[in-house]
Amino acid sequence: SVELAKKFNGEIISADSRQIYKEMDIGTAKIKKEERQDVPHHLIDAVLPNENFTTFDFKKLAEEKILDIQKRNKIPFIVGGTGLYIRAVIENFTLGATPPNWQLRKQLEEEASQYGKEYVWKKLKALNETEAMKIPPNNLRYVIRGIEKVVSSQWSVVSKNKNSCFQKNDNKYHILKFAIDWPREVLYDRIDKRVDKQIEDGLIEETKYLLSKYDRNLPSMSSLGYLQIAKFLNNEMTLDEAKDLLKKETRHYAKRQMTWFSKEKEVVWINGLNI
Structure with missing residues (x-):
């Protein structure tokens, strides 16, 4: 770029x-x-x-x-x-008027697809921790239903055709749209090396600093890297386990990104090996 x-x-x-x-x-x-x-x-x-x-x-x-x-x-x-x-x-996209709950549900499903189920669960926890603790983070259906109970309907946005949570104009x-396509094994190897480099560059220290200033349950702190290292710093797992989990969940996230962008229209795909 x-x-x-x-x-x-x-x-x-x-x-x-x-x-x-x-x-x-x-x-x-x-x-x-x-x-x-x-x-x-x-x-x-x-x-x-x-x-x-x-x-x-x-x-x-x-x-x-x-x-x-x-x-x-x-x-x-x-x-x-x-x-x-x-x-x-x-x-x-434009923000619409107060929508019915099914539209909020659609928006949250979009966010889960993009950011992962735990990201949506943390939203519920921030709104009502008691309700969140009743529901496993990976049970997206019940997480969304929990949010519907407590969140203002003004969170979501509406569509002209009533089939989307957004109004498209x-x-x-x-x-011009461009996206990079890496062979799966090359992509996963790059992810593994990136995680190792992040640890070497001071990810643990950066996470420790952030935790000293901010609430661990903030949506920002659910980001890949900080979430896993926070578990290590909280003695919930070893460093090797945290690194392996980070690599695994980053691979899953990359796969979700590829699925997302593969549905986009008029994208010029560039082979990463040719860059």
């Missing part, structure tokens, strides 16, 4: 639901300043880990950045793996 932005006079807008947070660098694999090669990067380090940040917060900020970049006759590159963020911008941008 940096090379493309340099070649085509562009700036990068990060579409990563974890790199949006300040102080969370190693665990989110945040691009280092020296690696940005003087290409401006936006929506990295935008909010603190204990601040609420939604898909529509991202959409609003991203659209402001797009307008600013275009006014300076440059090209915006939206880069990242949070498909819901990207879709909200390019399909021009006419796209106001001319878009």
